[in-house]
Amino acid sequence: MATSPNENNTALKPEVAKPKLPPMFKVLLLNDDYTPMEFVVETIERFFNKDREQATQIMLKVHTEGMGVCGVYPQDIAETKMTQVLMHAKEYQHPLQCTIEPA
Ligand code: TYC
Numbered sequence: 001m002a003t004s005p006n007e008n009n010t011a012l013k014p015e016v017a018k019p020k021l022p023p024m025f026k027v028l029l030l031n032d033d034y035t036p037m038e039f040v041v042e043t044i045e046r047f048f049n050k051d052r053e054q055a056t057q058i059m060l061k062v063h064t065e066g067m068g069v070c071g072v073y074p075q076d077i078a079e080t081k082m083t084q085v086l087m088h089a090k091e092y093q094h095p096l097q098c099t100i101e102p103a
Contacts, residue, residue: 024103025078027070029062029085035094037063043096044070047084072103 027048029040037059044055048070061068073081078100089096 022074024072025075025100026072026103027078027081027085028067028099028101029058029070030097030099031062031066032095032097035089035096039089039092039094040096043085043088047081047088070098075100 029044040059040062041052041055044050044058045052048055048058050058050070058068058070071081072078082098082100085096085098089098
């Protein structure tokens with residue numbers, strides 16, 4: 001019997017576009033007893049594109065709860081922001097800590 005085309009179902013299925021979202025990471029600030037509140041607010045404004053009010057809310061959450069999320073980004077951007085915050089804090093000799101974790 002003549003084999004019909006694609007009898008074994010080997011033809012490629014039409015590709016359905018499935019855009020893959022990159023894994024996201026939270027950038028967290030940690031509380032400490034020494035970094036001035038004003039410095040933390042300015043840091044959040046500068047590196048996370050928040051306005052004064054948003055930055056103040058985040059700073060107060062970190063201050064009262066121990067940590068808080070400044071933003072959620074793809075891994076390379078999250079790592080860059082963490083490094084920027086740590087370098088900025090070091091430059092001004094504040095012990096402010098920043099870390100990332102999977103969202
Ligand atoms: N706890 C600090 C203070 O009382 C303020 C502070 C807030 C420090 C947030 C770090 O990530 C931080 N001066």
